[in-house]
Amino acid sequence: MKIFSILVMIATASVSGADFFDDFEDDYIGDWVERCNPADWYAQDGMAHCESWSGPSPNALIAPGSIFTEDCTIRASGSAVHVIGLVARLDESDTGVMGYVSPDHNVARIRLVSNGNLGEILASIDADFPSDVQYNLTLVCQGEDLQFLIEAPVLDMEWQLSATDPDPGTGQFGLLTGDEPHACWEWFQASQNLESETGIWACDVDDDSQGGSAGDGDMAFEAGETIEFGLAVWNGEQDELENAFAVLQSLSPEIDVPVATAEFGTILPGSFTWSGSDYVIAADPGAAEGVTYPMVLSLFADGGYFSQHSFDLPLGEGYCSDFETGGEGWTWSPVEAGWNDQWHVTGQRNHTPGGSASFKCGDEGGGDYADHLYSGLGSPCFNAALGSTLSFWMWIDAQSVRSAAEALDGGRLQIGQFGRWQDLVPPGGYPYDIVSGTTGPFEPGTGVYSGTEGWQLVTIALPDSLCGPRQLRWVFGSDDEGNREGWYIDDVLVVADQVSTEGADLPSLPFGISVFPNPCGVLANLRLTGDPMGIAVIEVYDLSGRMVWSHTGQLDADGTLELGWDLTSCSGERLPAGIYSALVLAGDRSVKSRLVITGTQ
Structure with missing residues (x-):
């Protein structure tokens, strides 16, 4: 697919x-x-x-x-x-x-x-x-x-x-x-068509078990998988790139490119073209996940044209950061020239239980943000799998007209790839709209987060058309008069709540697991379906592959098993916030679901 x-x-x-x-x-x-x-x-x-x-x-x-x-x-x-x-x-x-x-x-x-x-x-x-x-x-x-x-x-x-x-x-x-x-x-x-140099425009990932790919079909490149990898190239030159082709190279021994060449035909100036066939990329089963691997694309065309383009390819599914070790891999800068930026890691406010850090757009400590901000905070590159959900916690104090749900300053969220961004809208839309006559970076009527609100959880389901390598960006803008404390971001999670099954000769009764609520903060309700009176083993693993909890139970006469889990480990300790995998084993069958622990009480 x-x-x-x-x-x-x-x-x-x-x-x-x-x-x-x-x-x-x-x-x-x-x-x-x-x-x-x-x-x-x-x-x-x-x-x-x-x-x-x-x-x-x-x-x-x-x-x-x-x-x-x-x-x-x-x-x-x-x-x-x-x-x-x-x-x-x-x-x-x-x-x-x-x-x-x-x-x-x-x-x-x-x-x-x-x-x-x-x-x-x-x-x-x-x-x-x-x-x-x-x-x-x-x-x-x-x-x-x-x-x-x-x-x-x-x-x-x-x-x-x-x-x-x-x-x-x-x-x-x-x-x-x-x-x-x-x-x-x-x-x-x-x-x-924005003015830009020749380079990579977009990519797509196919990790099903057909064609040249061999994976679990969630459209996220993971260790041990072989994927078909499509690329689109933008022509920023004045002339056509005729008979263009490109060679893809990995700079890491853990990543191999068995099919490294693809043709692009004629790429019109000021336009992009997808590769006529996919590259094939394979990851070693022991390759570390949750990190990116350097890649280089060498582009050739008639007339001796040649250019090289470097990018990072993420391995593993989803993303999780509480900023307690700093902002490694994150980037922040003005969105456009002529504007200011104030994103930084701070200890002024924090959401993570037992933690001390978050990202803030504003002055150091509890100081107010500056005028004329158009500040972008970008995440590291990660893989969004099919069925992914983004969640993060935010605290905001920005200029608004509460009675009219209008804002002078505020922030919004974007998702992108290769430096090209598009807006994400939360369920129900943004609570404020930018006022008319603004001197800030957002057009009048643009939806934003603004006003004064304590820590709140934002959850957005990512469309499946946005799976594959992605980045997130939080953008804050201010006009030229009036300031408040700013915008804080913490506990960012991207996780797929999807189910995959393995095994042959499956019975007609569905075999699966569901978790509710997800993300969960105090208690996770687990529901299994399968063979009536069958025995099932539930194992929960953290991102490092360490089993943190397990349970063995018997399904009832209707083929269901329901139980509540208090999110403690096998040793009785409270599990930290993060992304976990719940694996259910029953005979020669297995089923897996991702779950997110927020750490909130």
Whole structure:
């Protein structure tokens, strides 16, 4: 199973510099918006569909999130009879640009959209475009330059058009068709084209037991596993990178790269391209987890082009830090040039029971934060497995207008990869919105944490589309007048509450374990299901692999066993906060679940 692991919009508010991805696997497009002319849009069988037979053209479906951008790269994969395409820069008057291919008319075009209608043709080619095949489409908008790439992967064919936008402007992007009996799209992705150097744009991980991978299928690279590793490369040069390929190298003996070369074809300037095939990476069974391993990607292209790009690859699932040993691996700096930063490890406030440290954005000790902050605190790189949940504790004292739930200063959370960040929104949204007329870094209406609140637990379920190598970032911003104590962060945990099973000839009765609540602070309720009257052994391990508690019990006549565990070890000592694995053994079968102990009483 391939998971494109970066291009996902988490926030539903207006954003800039945003990335977006939708694979339609949830069969839901209710948050997408129909534009231009009406059509029958729906999601089914993991795809987006449109039927607009004999209706006016064009028909557009705009991505959710109110994302407005001028320079962008949008891609989609789909098929159609008459027209399948992409639209960008669509403003409030339904004016923008589009690129499309028409298999039944054997033509492809870059064209303007004018007030919701077909506009001027900017570029056109006639070719024998096959019907009933999947097309990968890429529309790149960079200033007045427009490029449209059409690929038919099953036939190893591609076509390319270029044009000049006579009036470049900011707008939205999405899917496009017209006069179409049935078009369908498997996925859609978009990103804003920011000025950046050539380098790694994104990655994805596949650790199932198919193809070249051999793992537990949780999309987190762990010791003893072999993964398929996809990379996307961004072209920051002025010219195309033609016939590009890249060689991946590990600088650690614990990590091997048995398949080290992948081709990227032509990478357009100001755009990114995924590797045509995956790299294969293997980790030694004895390799340490919870750390990162240095890797180097060497990129080659026609004309003697060569560049090298270093990155760290995490090994192990999840992340846990209470900052009691400092901020090793964490980074902090202004988010943009011209702003200030005040993140640091402090002993002023702490949440960890028996601890003494946390991270603070603000002055030393109990002093107030400074004006003109746009401060980012970034975590080390870690692997988010399928079904992961982020939890952390925060204490905040920031300028707000409590009666109006508005804020002058505040903080918000982001998740990213290779220096590209997108917003995370907690359940129910942020409690405050930035006021209008602000001199701070956030746009008016941006949701933030603010006000004055004691230690509180924040829990956010991470979408499965965000699995694989990740970083977290806490961003605090202040305006140019008025200050409070600041924002404290402590006890950061990322854990997957997933179940995996092993063994053959499993009975029809489900065999599994559930833990509630999770995270747990005082008591964990364990519930096992399996063979009626069967014997099961429960073993709990910490991240070092040390067994800290065990219990043997018998399931009842209904095939269940329920018990409460007071979170003490075999020796009766209270277990510290952290991530643990609960392993259940019954005959030749086993089942595993992650659990988190918060340490709160």
